[in-house]
Amino acid sequence: MRVFTDDTGTPRSMPMVDDNGHPVYNPEAQAARDALIEKLCAMPPIMSALDALLEHFGHDNVAEVTGRTKRLISASDGRQKLESRSARTSRADAAAFMAGNKRILVFSDAGGTGRSYHASLDAANQEQRVHLLLEPGWRADRAIQGLGRTHRTHQATTPLFRPVTTDCKGELRFTSTIARRLDSLGALTRGQRQTGGQGLFDPADNLESEYARAALLSWFDLLAMGKLTSVTLDDFQHRTGLELVDKDGVLKDEMPPIQRWLNRILALPIALQNTIFDEFLALIETRVSAAREAGRLDVGVETIMVDKATLIEDSVLRTDPLTGATSHLLTIEIARRRNPVSLDRILRIADGDGSAAFMINHKSGKVALRTRARALMEEKEGTPIPRVEMMRPTRSDYMREHDLFESSWEEVDRQAFSAIWSTEVEAARQIVESETVRLATGLLLPIWSALPSDHLAVNRIVDAEGRSWLGRLVFDDHVPQLYTKLGIDCAGALPVEAVAKAVTAGRTIDISRPFALTIRRSLVNGSPRIELAGAPHDRLPWLKSIGCFTEVIQYRTRVFVPMGSAEAVLGLLLA
Incomplete structure (x- = not known):
């Protein structure tokens, strides 16, 4: 130049x-x-994933169902030869896999059309399929179609789906796109909030969700304040070409969208990518964990598998005047056995995680496997908050590291851990949990605002006979408020215990029998009380006769129900 x-x-x-x-x-x-x-x-050439699998396991052990017509295979003497393939060859390989003669199957879009590779009860090979999603592509419908090849009806076992990624955090950009498109496809094709991913991805994996967008704004704020360890503001702007501040050095009102930010991150060195993504994912995890604990996390449809489900009551909440469609509140009694994690599986997890440790609680005698979990981040200072996951036979708990040191958990040897874990698993399998749940189902959109706002999950209850009910769970203390908002008299529709529990929890209930009044919780002189607001003055003697008492507060007579005998008094009132 x-x-x-x-x-x-x-x-x-x-x-x-x-x-x-x-x-x-x-x-x-x-x-x-x-x-x-x-x-x-x-330098030696880098083999493609398909050729590397054939080379490692041998073409005699791998069934290939793809669209290619020629391939190089290694003969027994080590020499390579060119092999021609046809549609008949692919069919023969697929049949060999279903018969159990070949343990590994590799298939693509081109070679998998119209085929089923699930653990069919009619096939000789009924082993559980472990479906490794190596190249999901950009089309969510194709990804769903591929996943559906190994998950069908009339199968012996359900498959395990495992998306495969490298340790380059920038690859999460592509996995996130598939997660978002699978979720969108499920909402569009099914007309419901069941995601197309079927729960394959965690909400924190979707880097384009509302939690991710909010986390990105916090990341920009921490970057401008110089509290991130990964990169400085000037260095980030120079490397990515994104202008985040104006001429006065103040963050702009219109920040780059998250898609552009993710694309620019891909151009950075791998080490810097991973450091930035660790900070960003910690911010997302902080928001997702908070939403999950508050019950506001929208995870689509959660399927509740039960052994037995009995429909006890079906109450009609609303009938649409135009279409005649109805909204129902179902009372279902469910019974289910626990499905604990086996000892073999937990030991495989421990052997595959170098940071895992066997733990025992010296107070309760219970054991858990400690693994490292994704850290949280303090949003104002950008300080990372390390966490660990305590894997129990029937559940997993998350703890902050400094809380773990102050708890009763301590390390134990592998032999003692295995013995106690096996005992807990056997005890858990003998427990049959029974409970009564209420499910709002049918035409929910007109009554959506009346349903509880602090529990947004949509659930599907499926029993062992294949019957299912889809709707939103409604807890006992929400039912009176739901009836009140819909103008339904809850005096005869709800048990007295539910009314008392709802009022004690802070719900307000309007009743029309024996006369119109409002049952609510009030605070008098710092102590909670149950008040009957709007009671007619001529019915005060009767209310006192069933156990109520009155007080004149600021020249107004107010009627209260004794807290100790609330259920008995409310039972007489609603009777």
Whole structure:
């Protein structure tokens, strides 16, 4: 390149040519290019994933169902030969896998059309499928179609789906896109909030969710305040070309969208990518954990598998005047056995995690496997909050590291852990849990605002006979408020215990029998009370006769129900 100065005195460059107009090449650059080509040609080629699997396990053990017509295979003497393939060859490989003659199956979009590879009860190979999703692609419908190949009806076991990624955190960008499109596809094709991913991805995996967008704004704030350890503001702007601050050094009101930010992150060095993503994912996890604990996390449809479900009561909440569609509140009694994690599986998890440790609670005698969990982040200071996951036979708990040190948990040897874990698993399998749940189902959109706002999950209850009910769970203390909002008299529709529990929890209930009044919780002189607001003055003697008492507060007579005998008094009132 030739450097020259323009009319404004700014140095610029342009391609250099000789006197005849031919370009002049830099011999040092040419020599460096030739040396690089020579080095690359001397390095062994990187095999594709398909060829690497065939090379590692052998073509006699791997069934290939793809669209390619030729492939290189290694013979027994080590030499390679070119093998021609046809549709008949793919069918033979698929049949060999279903018969159990080949333990591994590799299939693609081109070779998997119209095929089923599930653990069919009619097939000889009924082993559990472990479906490794290696290349999900960009089309969510194709991803669902591929996942459905190994998950069908009339199967012996359900498959395990395992998305495969490298340790480059930037690859989460592509996994996140698949997660978002699977969720969107489920909402569009099913007309309900059941995600197309079927729970394959955690809400924290979707880097384009509302939690991720809020976390990105916090990341920008921490970056501007210089509280991130990964990168500085000036360095980040220089590397990515994103302008985050105005001429006065203040963060702009319109920040880059998360899609653009993610795309620019992919251009950074791998180590820097991973550090930035660790901070960003910690902020997302903080928000998702808070939403999950508060009951506001929308995870689509959660399927509750039970052994037995009995429909006890079906109450009609609303009937649409135009279509005649109805909304129902179902009372279902469910019974289910616990499905604890087996000892073999927990030991495999421990052996595959170098940071795992066997723990025992010296107070309760229970054991848990401690593994490292994704850290949280303090949003104001950007300080990471390390966490651990305590895996129990029937559940997993998350604890902050400093809370773990102050708890009763301590390390134990593998042999003692295995013995106690096996005992807990056997005890858990003998427990049959029975409970009564209420499910709002049917036409829910007109009554959506009347349903509880602090529990947004949509659930499907499925019993062993294949019967299912889809709707939103409604807890006991929410039922009176639901009836009140819909104008339904709850005096005869609800048990007295539910009314008392709801009022004690702070719900307000309007009744019309034996006369119109409002049952609510009030605070008098710092102590909670149950008040009957709006009671007629001529019914005060009767209310006192069933156990109520009155007080004149600020020249107004107020009627209260004794807290100790609330259920008995409310029972007489609603009777």
